Amino acid sequence: MAVMTMSKISECQVSDCSYNNDNNCHALAITVGDEKCPGCDTFTQSGKKGGNPGALGGVGACKVENCKYNNSLECSAGSIQVGLGTHGCHAECRTFSARQ
Numbered sequence: 001m002a003v004m005t006m007s008k009i010s011e012c013q014v015s016d017c018s019y020n021n022d023n024n025c026h027a028l029a030i031t032v033g034d035e036k037c038p039g040c041d042t043f044t045q046s047g048k049k050g051g052n053p054g055a056l057g058g059v060g061a062c063k064v065e066n067c068k069y070n071n072s073l074e075c076s077a078g079s080i081q082v083g084l085g086t087h088g089c090h091a092e093c094r095t096f097s098a099r100q
């Protein structure tokens with residue numbers, strides 16, 4: 001089995017998330033989506049900022065099996081961008097691309 005490395009979150013535009021600072025995600029590892037929506041499951045609003053300010057977030061797991069970058073329920077894109085949702089979820093993976 002090939003060695004997998006964690007895809008990084010190169011940018012997140014969801015500034016109202018507790019893990020967001022300066023358009024970067026500081027959660028160590030996020031979980032993405034379901035079959036309906038490639039949303040960021042880790043999005044939260046707690047009233048204060050969280051995560052590790054010195055670390056850039058990555059994709060710990062992704063449940064969007066119909067994305068072409070999904071490999072055994074992990075993300076193989078290398079890096080992803082997250083933004084406001086267009087599929088009905090508040091924060092979503094913009095790198096999502098449907099499998100042909």
Ligand code: SF4
Binds near residue numbers: 012013018020027043
């Ligand atoms: S990727 Fe998810 S957890 Fe990270 S800042 Fe954006 S919405 Fe929040």
Ligand code: SF4
Binds near residue numbers: 062067068095
């Ligand atoms: S690019 Fe695809 S596999 Fe990677 S996190 Fe986004 S939806 Fe999941």
